[in-house]
Amino acid sequence: MGEESQVTGPGAPNDDTPVDLEAEFNDSRVQEVLDTLDRELIGLRPVKTRIREIAALLLVDRLRKRYALTAGTPTLHMSFTGNPGTGKTTVALRMAEILHRLGYVREGHLVAVTRDDLVGQYIGHTAPKTKEVIKKAMGGVLFVDEAYYLHKPENERDYGQEAIEILLQIMENNRDDLVVILAGYKDKMERFFASNPGMRSRIAHHVDFPDYSAAQLMAIAKLMLAEQNYGFSPAGEKAFADYIPLRMKLGHFANARSIRNALDRARLRQANRLFAGKRRPLTKRDLMTIEAEDVLASRVFGEGATDTDATPTH
Numbered sequence: 001m002g003e004e005s006q007v008t009g010p011g012a013p014n015d016d017t018p019v020d021l022e023a024e025f026n027d028s029r030v031q032e033v034l035d036t037l038d039r040e041l042i043g044l045r046p047v048k049t050r051i052r053e054i055a056a057l058l059l060v061d062r063l064r065k066r067y068a069l070t071a072g073t074p075t076l077h078m079s080f081t082g083n084p085g086t087g088k089t090t091v092a093l094r095m096a097e098i099l100h101r102l103g104y105v106r107e108g109h110l111v112a113v114t115r116d117d118l119v120g121q122y123i124g125h126t127a128p129k130t131k132e133v134i135k136k137a138m139g140g141v142l143f144v145d146e147a148y149y150l151h152k153p154e155n156e157r158d159y160g161q162e163a164i165e166i167l168l169q170i171m172e173n174n175r176d177d178l179v180v181i182l183a184g185y186k187d188k189m190e191r192f193f194a195s196n197p198g199m200r201s202r203i204a205h206h207v208d209f210p211d212y213s214a215a216q217l218m219a220i221a222k223l224m225l226a227e228q229n230y231g232f233s234p235a236g237e238k239a240f241a242d243y244i245p246l247r248m249k250l251g252h253f254a255n256a257r258s259i260r261n262a263l264d265r266a267r268l269r270q271a272n273r274l275f276a277g278k279r280r281p282l283t284k285r286d287l288m289t290i291e292a293e294d295v296l297a298s299r300v301f302g303e304g305a306t307d308t309d310a311t312p313t314h
């Protein structure tokens with residue numbers, strides 16, 4: 001740290017002037033984003049490591065530019081694969097922030113879309129629709145959720161192909177001002193890339209989001225509650241620990257998203273429980289605490305439980 005004046009001054013340093021990687025790193029304030037990522041997201045070790053690696057690559061690229069070691073802007077388009085609720089959208093938002101802090105995109109905003117935002121119903125509608133979305137995303141990140149639905153092999157005249165062609169062009173020609181992240185299930189994405197090799201070749205980083213373990217889901221639940229100034233009573237925590245594996249076995253399980261939904265319902269039951277006993281004055285602790293009964297009333301504990309306790313994943 002410290003002697004950074006020579007590298008931040010105007011013009012290129014001569015070949016013998018060392019650049020200070022650490023000072024550069026501190027200046028970019030990327031560490032803040034990485035720290036927030038660490039703090040706010042439980043688990044995701046491999047994802048966090050990949051994000052760190054990409055940040056390192058960009059930082060070194062920036063330093064190389066100081067010596068006029070041109071190599072062209074690195075390709076930064078990515079694919080985020082994983083099951084629903086594994087944190088893809090959340091991490092994409094952080095990625096946009098990192099890209100912005102390192103100067104790879106002007107604004108650092110994220111525009112999240114699906115097929116319906118890009119593809120029109122009628123002939124001639126798709127190109128303007130796709131271009132409008134791209135215009136909004138310029139200077140930031142375009143996040144295409146369930147990107148494989150752009151490609152419908154069973155329908156020869158599908159307009160999705162038109163959106164893909166436009167995306168491919170932009171991904172090649174506007175690399176320095178737009179980063180595209182394609183997200184979705186791993187197997188479907190694999191098939192999509194297999195039939196769209198042009199798309200695969202434009203993606204530099206494939207990041208895979210693993211499912212969470214029961215213990216990680218518990219940690220996520222506690223974090224989510226704490227963020228909203230709630231907490232489990234000891235019995236409430238025990239009940240939720242029983243809830244998690246039961247919920248994981250039911251259909252439509254969506255990792256952290258299912259946990260968020262379950263907590264929303266527990267809050268609802270807590271409010272109703274407090275309301276039903278309203279003659280008694282309530283303490284701050286009462287208002288904050290999720291008790292066992294708020295969890296155990298879930299249908300997941302019922303005989304022949306179905307997934308009706310779970311709202312759809314989106």
Ligand SMILES: Nc1ncnc2c1ncn2[C@@H]1O[C@H](COP(=O)(O)OP(=O)(O)OP(=O)(O)O)[C@@H](O)[C@H]1O
Nearest residue numbers: 040041042083084085086087088089090220256257
């Ligand atoms: N590791 C984690 N730690 C804490 N909260 C998490 C974690 N992963 C996800 N969440 C939370 O779970 C919810 C769902 O996450 P997110 O929307 O990022 O998932 P996703 O992979 O994009 O899901 P989908 O495929 O359904 O769009 C968000 O509220 C997010 O904050």
Ligand SMILES: [Mg+2]
Nearest residue numbers: 088089090145
């Ligand atoms: Mg998402």
